[in-house]
Amino acid sequence: MPTDFIRPPQRDSWFAPLSIDLLVKVLNTTFLHPFVAWIIPLCFRAQNLPWDTPRVLASIAWASFITLCWIGGAINRRVAFGLPREVDLSEEVIVITGGASGLGLLIAEVYGMRGATVAVLDVAEMENGESRGVKYYRCDVSDKDQVARVAREIEKDLGTPTVLINNAAIVLGKRLLDMDMAEIQRSLATNLLSHFYTLKTFLPALARSERGGTIVTMSSVIGHVGAAQLTDYAAAKAGVTALHKSLTAELRESHPQIRTILVTPGQLSTPLFYGVQTPNAFLAPVVEPVDVAKEIIAAVDSGRGGILGMPLYARWIDWFNVLPAGVQVVVRRLSGVDEGMKTFIGRRGAAAARPEKEPTLIRPF
Template identity: 75%
Template sequence: MPPPYNTPPQRDSWFAPLSVDLIVKVFKTTFFHPFIAWIVPLCFRAQNMFWDAPPMLVSIAWASMITLSWIAGAINDRLAFGLPREVDLSEEVIVITGGASGLGLLIAEVYGMRGATVAVLDVEEMENGEARGVTYYKCDVTDKDQLARVAAEIERDLGTPTVLINNAAVVIGKPLLSLTFPEIEKSISTNLLSQFYTLKTFLPALTRSEVGGTVVTVSSVIGTVGAANLTDYAAAKAGISALHRSLAAELRQSHPQIRTVLVTAGQLSTPLFYGVQTPNRFLAPVVEPVDVAKEVIAAIDNGRNAEIGMPLYARWINWYTVLPVGLQAIVRKVAGVDTAMQNFVGRTGGRRENKEVLIQGF
């Protein structure tokens, strides 16, 4: 009997891992890095080349331009995000919603092993049963009463929360005409309203903390571009991106000791995305959860405000909206964004009529 779903394509060629992200990463650590750029004129000088020789002048001009670009980037980040806060992991109490599996669990395990105190909130049991330094609380983040109860338990058991990572989400993956009203309500409640509930529940504790705090919001590029079969999800992700940016503006004025991190992710490499067709492996590669986790952890560790976009196109996705509408239509067709969900089955591997599945960070 044939399987009830299509198995996602496997990487079967040597060049499959090659992507624009990999190329940019290589260039950033070589030709576009100030240290490497200045090695070239130093090597020329070691060969007794005169300072006014054309190769020397070109290499110095290139190194100077790269250095000035890095300095301008640092100034831009300082103007946009301000000074970082001091972070001591032994004093941090990290609350992660949707942390029983996937990206949330990965971040929880890393911080647990590094000595931070971690509380995971999820309706599902943790995939590995337990993890060092991680305390699991069964909680439906769409239930305000459950959140209030769990928040009190966390303060009693672990201490005052200092980091909130809003990571829980749900994908149903149906056309709007096929969605039932309960499914729409569940999707909007989980993906959008729960963010208001968790912020209202835990943010007062973060503002009381003597070490400051950090709020992390996991959003999606789908919130900007939208996609067929994701009307409810796209609307909610657009909402939480707007929520995050407005909240960040408020906190800069009222509680400048609170840092905010917005994560705008593309498709993650996880069983939860079985059946989703990647639009373009070179321009829009599948993101490994460990790479997203590294960026999120680095932002929290450094105590800085940040906007993280992965893969590369996610950092420029807002420019899509300024393209002429005709060109937008061409880009959508070429990218295949509106056909990517046709064979979506999610983690369960069930039939398409039973596709509701909890996911993290799409």
């Protein structure tokens, strides 16, 4: 975990023992799983109940329904995202923007330890320094010339990139009236334009790869619903989501060997949103970076495209905009989505909250 991340003492949702996501996870591995569902009628038969008894028939109907849902889900993924590409970590060159800390650093270190070659692009130094398989490149991804220069260095040093993870982002946390033009330009350049720069720069290399490639786009539920004090961030993330969908449609026709993954998490417990309080720990739990990292890594490893949303409400957030406008206002007030940024401190506040003197680490010789 990043060393400069200190949680606000009032935040406790990350260790909340119960959330709707936990309940759904339990259900998906029990009553909503075909294997378990078919065990129930078998148990009834083991009790010598006839096949035509209501309990047996009901359990068979339930198991059949669950099985059809799982089959339908598999067909849906196949039609939507195609066949998986072949992934060999020893041959993969993974480029991660904003990988010097937080979620990007977790992904970089995991892939480095697993034998992949990782290039981290960031304006800040890597918190833990370069580790096995991970090489750091100082680069401001909002500057297209720096991105082009670093791309040439990566190709020369590490080889042809096969995976691009667009993770770099900044959060200002200010009202539109309180931002100056330079701040707006910097926010949109980092959160939106940088995606265009990296895609234009690295996509030709991914297209040249015989094994194809994978593009991971980090968006946010805020891009779907917006929030007070996040006008710039929400606009950028909405644009990123639209960019992903349009690019996926283009690549499906021109380069079907390239897979795209869209990630739309809720509130992450990273320094980027330090100080923000979740309105409801049960319905909207704060997402741990390690959980998001696991989902992204599993998706990249599988060679498939996909859409990853977490926690549960993030997977259904599109339905929010279908509600009548008045209902949306009521939901916003009840959820507190427009109140969360009032306690925002941000990455700089997190760094300032660190003790001035770090404890000495004693390592064995």
